[in-house]
Amino acid sequence: MSESDTVLDDSKSRFVERVGQMFSNVGMPHLAGRIMGFLLICDPQEQSSEDLQSALGIAASSFSAMTRLLESMYYVERVSVPGSRRRLVRVRRGSWMAVMKDRLRFVEEFREIAEMGLHQCEPLSAGARARLEDVKASSIFVEERFSAAFAEWEKRARNAE
Amino acid sequence: MSESDTVLDDSKSRFVERVGQMFSNVGMPHLAGRIMGFLLICDPQEQSSEDLQSALGIAASSFSAMTRLLESMYYVERVSVPGSRRRLVRVRRGSWMAVMKDRLRFVEEFREIAEMGLHQCEPLSAGARARLEDVKASSIFVEERFSAAFAEWEKRARNAE
DNA sequence: CATTATTTTCAGTATATTCTGATAATAGTG
DNA sequence: CACTATTATCAGAATATACTGAAAATAATG
Numbered sequence: 001m002s003e004s005d006t007v008l009d010d011s012k013s014r015f016v017e018r019v020g021q022m023f024s025n026v027g028m029p030h031l032a033g034r035i036m037g038f039l040l041i042c043d044p045q046e047q048s049s050e051d052l053q054s055a056l057g058i059a060a061s062s063f064s065a066m067t068r069l070l071e072s073m074y075y076v077e078r079v080s081v082p083g084s085r086r087r088l089v090r091v092r093r094g095s096w097m098a099v100m101k102d103r104l105r106f107v108e109e110f111r112e113i114a115e116m117g118l119h120q121c122e123p124l125s126a127g128a129r130a131r132l133e134d135v136k137a138s139s140i141f142v143e144e145r146f147s148a149a150f151a152e153w154e155k156r157a158r159n160a161e
Numbered sequence: 162m163s164e165s166d167t168v169l170d171d172s173k174s175r176f177v178e179r180v181g182q183m184f185s186n187v188g189m190p191h192l193a194g195r196i197m198g199f200l201l202i203c204d205p206q207e208q209s210s211e212d213l214q215s216a217l218g219i220a221a222s223s224f225s226a227m228t229r230l231l232e233s234m235y236y237v238e239r240v241s242v243p244g245s246r247r248r249l250v251r252v253r254r255g256s257w258m259a260v261m262k263d264r265l266r267f268v269e270e271f272r273e274i275a276e277m278g279l280h281q282c283e284p285l286s287a288g289a290r291a292r293l294e295d296v297k298a299s300s301i302f303v304e305e306r307f308s309a310a311f312a313e314w315e316k317r318a319r320n321a322e
Numbered sequence: 323c324a325t326t327a328t329t330t331t332c333a334g335t336a337t338a339t340t341c342t343g344a345t346a347a348t349a350g351t352g
Numbered sequence: 353c354a355c356t357a358t359t360a361t362c363a364g365a366a367t368a369t370a371c372t373g374a375a376a377a378t379a380a381t382g
Contacts, residue, residue, distance in 0.1 A: 043286035
């Protein structure tokens with residue numbers, strides 16, 4: 001993106017749209033994804049509400065709601081500009097890893113559900129118990145591997161600084 | 162679950178409902194989750210359409226649609242009963258690991274999106290390129306760790322037989 | 323303090339999805 | 353082949369969600 005980002009060319013709008021689709025696929029609003037996509041490829045990194053509105057053709061209210069959502073999830077951050085009352089938006093460092101982590105929360109939920117079944121659903125047949133134990137064991141396995149992976153990534157990131 | 166499963170007691174219906182919520186959270190139909198939850202704790206393991214309809218209070222059409230969906234995703238399987246025209250349903254072995262794997266497909270998509278941006282969105286500023294490279298690197302890292310973890314799990318499962 | 327650029331809230335519309343009930347199709351059995 | 357138990361399809365109701373436009377609130381500046 002070279003000068004002002006009032007209009008997106010074809011390849012960039014396809015990119016933005018694809019990120020939007022992906023967000024939608026994982027249960028988040030389409031517009032939130034389009035904003036993330038745009039923030040990934042725009043220049044400069046920081047963008048105003050108006051920039052995004054004209055580039056993506058969305059309403060100011062949508063921008064406000066989506067930005068607040070993304071901010072609450074720590075995917076973007078807002079910076080004030082001295083001499084202006086605008087608050088620019090940009091993606092946070094490591095936000096994409098955060099997106100992945102957040103999507104994985106359900107694994108923990110899996111384990112909890114299995115434990116709930118084992119403890120609170122008496123009486124259980126031997127077969128049912130075995131099925132729940134299988135859910136529990138696989139969830140724990142995945143949970144451990146994933147948190148180890150994320151810890152390693154963060155360690156790498158710290159060392160790279 | 163001891164004898165016939167026409168009605169669920171409190172703790173079991175809470176369990177079923179929670180699995181339903183979880184499915185709904187990850188973008189699948191609520192009823193699909195309730196069916197999976199029931200199949201996890203029922204006795205016997207195999208259940209007929211009618212069993213599930215009366216136990217969960219759902220329409221036959223819903224059962225049909227959801228079962229077909231779950232079958233297409235390899236979460237459940239159907240078995241024919243000799244001497245009857247019923248096809249009973251049960252959870253597949255390892256189905257819960259499959260659910261987890263399926264929910265992780267977006268990681269691959271992440272990498273593909275980053276690559277798409279890098280290759281097809283010329284010209285990109287140096288900053289934008291760096292942001293995309295970061296997405297790509299973290300996606301690849303996660304992708305590799307996850308597939309290694311799943312491979313190890315499958316190896317364990319094979320050895321345990 | 324008044325002004326106005328900017329953001330947020332809110333009510334309403336459009337759209338998609340889930341689930342049901344009724345009907346049609348399928349396949350095992352006599 | 354006829355019968356019927358079982359499953360699948362389809363149209364529509366109910367619900368939820370995303371998005372917009374207008375109005376209200378906020379906050380920086382002169």
